[in-house]
Amino acid sequence: xxxxxxxxxxxxxxxxxxxxxxxxxxxxxxxxxxxxxxxxxxxxxxxxxxxxxxxxxxxxxxxxxxxxxxxxxxxxxxxxxxxxxxxxxxxxxxxxxxxxxxxxxxxxxxxxxxxxxxxxxxxxxxxxxxxxxxxxxxxxxxxxxxxxxxxxxxxxxxxx
Amino acid sequence: xxxxxxxxxxxxxxxxxxxxxxxxxxxxxxxxxxxxxxxxxxxxxxxxxxxxxxxxxxxxxxxxxxxxxxxxxxxxxxxxxxxxxxxxxxxxxxxxxxxxxxxxxxxxxxxxxxxxxxxxxxxxxxxxxxxxxxxxxxxxxxxxxxxxxxxxxxxxxxxx
Numbered sequence: 001x002x003x004x005x006x007x008x009x010x011x012x013x014x015x016x017x018x019x020x021x022x023x024x025x026x027x028x029x030x031x032x033x034x035x036x037x038x039x040x041x042x043x044x045x046x047x048x049x050x051x052x053x054x055x056x057x058x059x060x061x062x063x064x065x066x067x068x069x070x071x072x073x074x075x076x077x078x079x080x081x082x083x084x085x086x087x088x089x090x091x092x093x094x095x096x097x098x099x100x101x102x103x104x105x106x107x108x109x110x111x112x113x114x115x116x117x118x119x120x121x122x123x124x125x126x127x128x129x130x131x132x133x134x135x136x137x138x139x140x141x142x143x144x145x146x147x148x149x150x151x152x153x154x155x156x157x158x159x160x
Numbered sequence: 161x162x163x164x165x166x167x168x169x170x171x172x173x174x175x176x177x178x179x180x181x182x183x184x185x186x187x188x189x190x191x192x193x194x195x196x197x198x199x200x201x202x203x204x205x206x207x208x209x210x211x212x213x214x215x216x217x218x219x220x221x222x223x224x225x226x227x228x229x230x231x232x233x234x235x236x237x238x239x240x241x242x243x244x245x246x247x248x249x250x251x252x253x254x255x256x257x258x259x260x261x262x263x264x265x266x267x268x269x270x271x272x273x274x275x276x277x278x279x280x281x282x283x284x285x286x287x288x289x290x291x292x293x294x295x296x297x298x299x300x301x302x303x304x305x306x307x308x309x310x311x312x313x314x315x316x317x318x319x320x
Contacts (some may be wrong), residue, residue, distance in 0.1 A: 001168040001281050004220045006252040008161040025292045042251060044229035047241030051301025055243075058218070058254055060164045069204035081207030083215075083285040086292070091202060092166040092283045094218055096256070098295060121161050123252045125243040127300070131307045132185045132246070134294045135258060140287070141211025147291045 008121035168281035
């Protein structure tokens, strides 16, 4: 299949200068405030976004240089297939985070619950709609009994 | 910022041969069964995925040729900024669907609730984890009072 090319539409500014010690999920990043700086050429695309309390950010894990097919994730001591984890060292290094939208200031979004590295290239912004995105009672495989540790778990340098 | 290049890791096979009449969200695609055919070179990455009832597919809207910054979405008669909608005609045409995982058969995943066009290039598979991905009580902007119509609403050819 043909390669796909995307052009970043902006940059994510966050308090996380390095991966070491970073929260590993947005739900574990309460209070981590930052800005999504959209390229002004896309300003018109933000109309009505301020009505949403949460947005989904898709972005490129720009500091990842490696692809691994099996990984030992932060929440486990056993290894798993990379597609059964949220590890950044995936074949296409696309990250996905649902963050709190506090304000839209021109083409800059003030956001909170950021688990994203400072300087991360932004690929897309989608409105978060629980009626589309939530699945009650989902089975969560190896995360069962481990997901509760997400708030206390921090990243280290294992994925680069 | 530098362009980002991705190589599709597989293809999505679905019963939807054209966008006309397609369900507009996975939650509105109950019973639409298909297959995610992963390139066998990534087989190892699927280890332990069978423990999950739902997976998030990221894919490229390959039939979209246009970018629009304001759109009139299927669920409304008024226009909105594209980043406040799930329309495919976005600056980077990345789609996101949470589907039901029925079985893993080698490097082929049997999935249900597919709102994806047949032949769609697959970019990533992530495990769906409600504890990471759900936000109770989110405000949903213009979707308020409109989201309930998702099950009866079908796509047409307006986004290409």
